[in-house]
Amino acid sequence: MDNKKIFIIEDDANLLYGLESQFSADEFEVESATGDEEIDELMDTIRDFEPDIIILDLILPKIDGFEIIKRVKSDDELTDKQIFIFTDLSDEDSRQRSLNLGADYVFFKEEFDTFEFAEKVKRIVSVSEKAVDRDYEE
Numbered sequence: 001m002d003n004k005k006i007f008i009i010e011d012d013a014n015l016l017y018g019l020e021s022q023f024s025a026d027e028f029e030v031e032s033a034t035g036d037e038e039i040d041e042l043m044d045t046i047r048d049f050e051p052d053i054i055i056l057d058l059i060l061p062k063i064d065g066f067e068i069i070k071r072v073k074s075d076d077e078l079t080d081k082q083i084f085i086f087t088d089l090s091d092e093d094s095r096q097r098s099l100n101l102g103a104d105y106v107f108f109k110e111e112f113d114t115f116e117f118a119e120k121v122k123r124i125v126s127v128s129e130k131a132v133d134r135d136y137e138e
């Protein structure tokens with residue numbers, strides 16, 4: 001994996017630190033936010049970092065996670081970025097709403113610890129890269 005960039009938006013400091021550690025250890029370039037900033041400021045930070053992947057908690061202090069999905073998917077610079085939701089909102093409505101707004105994957109915190117979640121994201125990214133490589137070879 002050639003240094004993928006991941007932007008993590010998570011307000012739980014322990015979870016955020018765990019995810020940052022997991023991805024940094026695997027040579028991902030990681031930037032993060034706690035959702036405590038204004039949404040326009042957050043969007044500017046995401047745009048400046050130019051991540052390949054955004055990991056997003058839906059429940060944040062100042063910002064609605066669903067609004068972030070909407071903003072990312074309607075932003076010309078960010079629309080193609082993969083969004084992985086990692087949330088406590090484990091109801092089917094939240095999952096469906098996230099996917100309908102453009103999230104690529106939805107994971108519930110109650111089902112995974114940070115290590116398992118990070119491993120799952122890395123596997124998905126790895127499989128996606130192999131698929132892209134095959135497309136270029138044909």
